[in-house]
Amino acid sequence: MTKAGNNSIDHLGIEDLLCFSLYSANHAMNRVYKPLLDKFGLTYPQYLALLVLWQEDNQTVGQMGERLFLESNTLTPLLKRLETNGYVSRKRDPEDERQVRISLTKSGKSLKKETGSISVCIFEAASMDETAITRLKNQISSLRDNLAQSAT
Amino acid sequence: MTKAGNNSIDHLGIEDLLCFSLYSANHAMNRVYKPLLDKFGLTYPQYLALLVLWQEDNQTVGQMGERLFLESNTLTPLLKRLETNGYVSRKRDPEDERQVRISLTKSGKSLKKETGSISVCIFEAASMDETAITRLKNQISSLRDNLAQSAT
DNA sequence: TGCGATTTAATCGCGCACGATATATTTAAG
DNA sequence: CTTAAATATATCGTGCGCGATTAAATCGCA
Numbered sequence: 001m002t003k004a005g006n007n008s009i010d011h012l013g014i015e016d017l018l019c020f021s022l023y024s025a026n027h028a029m030n031r032v033y034k035p036l037l038d039k040f041g042l043t044y045p046q047y048l049a050l051l052v053l054w055q056e057d058n059q060t061v062g063q064m065g066e067r068l069f070l071e072s073n074t075l076t077p078l079l080k081r082l083e084t085n086g087y088v089s090r091k092r093d094p095e096d097e098r099q100v101r102i103s104l105t106k107s108g109k110s111l112k113k114e115t116g117s118i119s120v121c122i123f124e125a126a127s128m129d130e131t132a133i134t135r136l137k138n139q140i141s142s143l144r145d146n147l148a149q150s151a152t
Numbered sequence: 153m154t155k156a157g158n159n160s161i162d163h164l165g166i167e168d169l170l171c172f173s174l175y176s177a178n179h180a181m182n183r184v185y186k187p188l189l190d191k192f193g194l195t196y197p198q199y200l201a202l203l204v205l206w207q208e209d210n211q212t213v214g215q216m217g218e219r220l221f222l223e224s225n226t227l228t229p230l231l232k233r234l235e236t237n238g239y240v241s242r243k244r245d246p247e248d249e250r251q252v253r254i255s256l257t258k259s260g261k262s263l264k265k266e267t268g269s270i271s272v273c274i275f276e277a278a279s280m281d282e283t284a285i286t287r288l289k290n291q292i293s294s295l296r297d298n299l300a301q302s303a304t
Numbered sequence: 305t306g307c308g309a310t311t312t313a314a315t316c317g318c319g320c321a322c323g324a325t326a327t328a329t330t331t332a333a334g
Numbered sequence: 335c336t337t338a339a340a341t342a343t344a345t346c347g348t349g350c351g352c353g354a355t356t357a358a359a360t361c362g363c364a
Contacts, residue, residue, distance in 0.1 A: 014203045018289040019181050024221050025296035026178040029171050031303045051166045069176050072313045074351050098312040098359045125302035126295060137170040139288055143278060144177035150277035151183045224343050226321050250329045250342040
């Protein structure tokens, strides 16, 4: 029995669940990012999409979706908002008109440097040393891969 | 330099970010839960809310919010849906009419046993041994607490 | 060549998360 | 006792995330 003696194996409190730690930590992360991204008129998922484009420009919606684990029903509206805000352009690929290529505008590219300090803020907010962060990241990523595997 | 040699310290790929591991793992967890919860007409956040009530019945909206790290703007509509589905009742506390007490209905209570097998499915999907899960959960929870601390 | 199957995005509806705001109740100060 | 401040919940608008569906382009194969 744990602490108060009222948590048997099948009566786990929410604070004892891995899923809830993930859920709440992800929201906490979002709350740290929000004020930092507000300055640029970006949401957290929009920022992630830009990170993907800063790695490799001119990707298709599908390629971005693979990297972000998202599909067009989520990405299309998000990318349209980034387009409206002038950070990306969306063009049908002339080679294959089914695909839409997303490319960074000048303003989208310059955002990479302007947002550079954000990662430092997150690192400080995490209050963990770099090797611990890397280890934790790897464990969470492999948990994700296990979960995704099982959802096949 | 890492693998392809194009990831310097300030050009981290999205897969190298702790925040993205959290983001994507949380979504992966959601995707495992969804088919299991669909059987009961529950969403994942609704299930978390019920877990909190199964631990302690008859809580106020505020108390539930503290445990879930959510506020009334999120919880009120969610709890109304649980009420519509017959799992909880919502009543103003006669001692303090500002507060609303959420209590489990008979059907909400019986759901606890009916959903009991879900945690086993999640455990299997995670494909990690129990001590590793516990350690990971504790690390993620303390990361969450650090982040929440800094967002003060 | 023609035509069904596959692939790629887009669209729609619903529920969550949250900032901002509103409403109602209780508390506290004078 | 009255009224301002504090507290608790609810409401509203926006942007995700996703299941289900639709539309258009391409592919495969007879």
